[in-house]
Amino acid sequence: MRIGAGPFRSLRSHNYRLWAAGALVSNIGTWMQRTAQNWLVLTQLTHHSASAVGLVTALQFGPQLLLLPWTGSAADRFNQRHLLMATQATMGVLGLALGALTISGAVELWHVYVLAFLSGCAAAFDAPVRQTFVAELVGDEHLPNAVALNSTIINAAQVVGPAVAGLMIAAIGTGWAFMIDGASFGAVLASLGLLRVHELRHSIRARRAKGSFIEGLRYVRGRPDLMTILLMLFLIGTFGMNFSIFISTMAVGVFHANARGFGLLSSIMAAGALSGSLTAAARHRIGFGTLLGGAGVFGLGCALAALAPGYWLFAAALAVTGAAVLTFANGTNSLMQLTTESSMRGRVMALRIGIALGCTPIGAPIVGWVADAFGPRWALGVGAASGFAAAAVFLSRSFRQKTGLNVVQSSEGAKANAEL
Numbered sequence: 001m002r003i004g005a006g007p008f009r010s011l012r013s014h015n016y017r018l019w020a021a022g023a024l025v026s027n028i029g030t031w032m033q034r035t036a037q038n039w040l041v042l043t044q045l046t047h048h049s050a051s052a053v054g055l056v057t058a059l060q061f062g063p064q065l066l067l068l069p070w071t072g073s074a075a076d077r078f079n080q081r082h083l084l085m086a087t088q089a090t091m092g093v094l095g096l097a098l099g100a101l102t103i104s105g106a107v108e109l110w111h112v113y114v115l116a117f118l119s120g121c122a123a124a125f126d127a128p129v130r131q132t133f134v135a136e137l138v139g140d141e142h143l144p145n146a147v148a149l150n151s152t153i154i155n156a157a158q159v160v161g162p163a164v165a166g167l168m169i170a171a172i173g174t175g176w177a178f179m180i181d182g183a184s185f186g187a188v189l190a191s192l193g194l195l196r197v198h199e200l201r202h203s204i205r206a207r208r209a210k211g212s213f214i215e216g217l218r219y220v221r222g223r224p225d226l227m228t229i230l231l232m233l234f235l236i237g238t239f240g241m242n243f244s245i246f247i248s249t250m251a252v253g254v255f256h257a258n259a260r261g262f263g264l265l266s267s268i269m270a271a272g273a274l275s276g277s278l279t280a281a282a283r284h285r286i287g288f289g290t291l292l293g294g295a296g297v298f299g300l301g302c303a304l305a306a307l308a309p310g311y312w313l314f315a316a317a318l319a320v321t322g323a324a325v326l327t328f329a330n331g332t333n334s335l336m337q338l339t340t341e342s343s344m345r346g347r348v349m350a351l352r353i354g355i356a357l358g359c360t361p362i363g364a365p366i367v368g369w370v371a372d373a374f375g376p377r378w379a380l381g382v383g384a385a386s387g388f389a390a391a392a393v394f395l396s397r398s399f400r401q402k403t404g405l406n407v408v409q410s411s412e413g414a415k416a417n418a419e420l
Contacts, residue, residue: 166263
């Protein structure tokens with residue numbers, strides 16, 4: 001049956017609707033947790049230490065790179081639905097544990113460090129299988145649309161989650177935001193349990209063999225288009241996607257905002273990203289030019305945020321930045337999945353996530369140190385430089401290889417042709 005051409009066409013799938021509903025609830029909880037965690041570390045467990053926030057961020061995302069030899073192979077080998085159930089349940093329990101410690105008044109900074117690392121380990125196994133599982137829900141034909149709708153869900157949750165967290169922190173305390181996050185994972189578990197398993201589009205599973213991770217590296221090494229994407233992701237992921245540091249230090253250190261004002265900034269940035277994801281969902285053609293535009297506008301948005309003289313102009317710059325980084329991230333996700341053999345997708349996507357998020361341990365402490373030593377505006381300047389550098393990498397490699405900017409079409413029967 002041919003599915004309609006609208007931006008919400010993937011929602012016509014029963015399984016995707018269930019998955020999307022569970023993901024929306026869970027992501028609202030996740031964004032509440034991230035906002036509350038940054039506020040807890042910055043204002044209650046330290047005296048406005050951006051370095052401490054950077055270390056928490058590093059511990060939370062570091063496992064994406066540390067566990068890379070195993071996470072992608074697990075996504076390619078094991079039943080994806082069962083693996084998702086295990087990772088989601090683990091993250092839910094860890095969220096409840098942090099909530100209980102905070103509500104009881106026993107929480108200390110080292111507790112946050114340990115739980116952030118453990119949650120990051122579970123998320124490292126969760127992320128590649130969660131992204132490749134979308135293909136089992138809707139098939140390759142509608143994969144770009146489903147990827148864009150996933151981003152729409154995440155950013156819709158980010159509009160709601162931080163704002164609700166700010167109100168909750170002000171009204172009843174930080175710990176309850178963590179408790180809600182832990183409970184919200186139950187929505188994903190319920191949706192996974194209710195899926196029509198016989199309708200899933202199972203892909204070819206990789207055989208268990210030594211050196212499967214090395215095989216994935218060799219595959220990517222032989223693909224100049226994938227290498228270019230990963231280099232751009234390294235620059236923006238390492239030095240640009242440190243929003244927890246950018247927003248928290250600017251909110252507290254420059255604009256002297258309270259918890260409500262802090263949460264609102266994250267929601268405004270998400271609103272910009274939401275507009276970008278809806279635009280992406282309506283597209284039928286995904287080109288490498290999308291990556292160039294996303295990287296360049298991201299650098300511009302960070303630069304405008306760094307120079308913003310007031311709270312509301314800073315918020316407006318964040319909205320631009322959010323739309324740009326969403327456009328860039330969605331483009332890399334769709335292009336890498338659609339141009340990769342199905343039996344290699346888990347390893348390729350794990351490499352993508354490992355570089356985009358796992359290199360945060362390199363960048364977050366550096367950006368946090370810049371914010372402490374020179375001020376939050378200079379930290380945003382580092383983010384701006386990362387976007388411009390990524391755009392420069394793209395242009396350099398494109399001109400050197402003397403090829404056009406090809407596209408991947410999501411229409412029926414389209415084949416990937418993504419050589420730079």
